[in-house]
Amino acid sequence: MSAGRELVSPDAEGDEHTIEAALRPKRLDEFIGQARVREQLSLVLHSALRRNRPPDHVLMSGAPGLGKTTLAMIIAAELGAPLRVTSGPALERAGDLAAILSTLSEGEVLFIDEIHRMARPAEEMLYLAMEDFRVDIVVGKGPGATAIPLDIAPFTLVGATTRAGLLPAPLRDRFGFTAHMDFYDVGELERVLHRSSRLLGIVLPDDGAREIARRSRGTPRIANRLLRRVRDFAEVRADGLVTRDLASAALDLYEVDAEGLDRLDRAVLGALLGKFGGGPVGLSTLAVAVGEEPETVEVVAEPFLVRQGLLARTPRGRVATAAAWIHLGLVPPPDAFGADPRPAEP
Known part of the structure; x- marks a missing residue:
């Protein structure tokens, strides 16, 4: 993974969880955006x-890095309740979930991240726990197996998912409140950056915050990561003051351009335009052209490119839009996807 991709990845990497914990707001009135x-x-x-x-149980959906885990922690803090944290992939068997549910105290908040990745047996146990605060413990195997009902303390489940469409309807319907997390606008990200800069002791003028926010792909996690890298640049090559010009130079060095595109994003667009005339082209062919796995292109690069209006998915394959040609400094052909069909003014 390139340095640029690590910078604009919405997923937390390495020791970033520790850094994020220090920057997270603790109460609802401190939370910026949404x-x-x-x-x-x-x-x-x-x-x-x-x-x-x-x-009621709470379900939060949205892209990584928008604050779902932070809100789960804030819910527990606002209620004055303990928080138990786990993840869908960790719940491989019903017994894994039963072990957690049976030890919850009354009013405790249980946070399950990536809840759509739970194993089916655990998921089915969760249905009963959410509705009736009860689980059935199966003792024995085969015809002699017996289900022993076990009451559990009333609790609040907070589920987070990046793929709400993968949640089964019976599970989704058991949440009393569903929240969808939207991407942040530049103004909101500037406020996030100013708050983080105060906590990190970084001198961040408004123009520097705006430049970083513009390149942060609408995601607070990415904004905070870019801020730390720009701080490093400012401390080593300047006087520590993060001005607009310095932020721009630092992020250019890290291959994050003015629209937040990184090396992989530009490679996808470059291959689509330079090798396939703008498309349409199949995902596998496009992935081979940029030297990546199809899943990497589809999951990592495409969502942002589509959201920026630079790439379109069509029944025939991936197509570069007129905006993609312009972004790479090229003149879009008249038949480019999304080109203005009206003739030019004489």
Whole structure:
């Protein structure tokens, strides 16, 4: 993985979890962005506190790096309740989930990240636990097996998923509140960066924050990562002041361009335009052309390129848009995808 790809990957890598923990807001009124979700969640939590009962189960969906884990921690803090953290891939058997559920205290918040990746037996056990606060423990095997009902303490489940469409309907319907996390705009990311810079002791003028925010792909995790790399550049090659020109020079060095595209993004567009005339071309062929696995191109590069309007998925294959030609400094052909069909003014 290139340095540029690590910088703009929305997934947390290595010791980044520790760094993120230091930068995370602790209360709902400290959380930046997602205004509608924050307001709705505030009503859910305050209503539950007034009734002195655990709130409805909460499902949060959205791309990595938008704050789902942070909100789960904030929910527990607002309720004054302990937080238990696990992930879907870790729950391979029903017994794994039963071991967690049976030890929950009353009102505790259970956070399951990537909940759509739970094994089916654990998922089916979760249905009953969410509705009736009960699990059936199966003792024995075969015809002699016996299900022993076990009551569990009322709890609140917070599930997070990057692939909401993969959640089975019976599981999705058991959540009382569903929140979709949107990508951040530049102004919101600037506020995130200013908050992080204060915590990290970085001198960050407004123009420097704006330059980093523009290249952060709408994702706070990426914004904070770029801020740390720009800080390194400023400390080694300048006086530590992160101005717009310095941020631009630093991110150019790390191969993150003005629109947030990295080496792989530009390689995909370059191959699509230079080798296949803008497409359409199949995913496997395109992946071979850039020397990557098809899954890497489809999962890592394509979502951002499609969201930026630089690439389109069609029944015949991937197609570069007119905006992609322009972004790479080329003149789009008249028949380019998304080109203005009107004739030019005389």
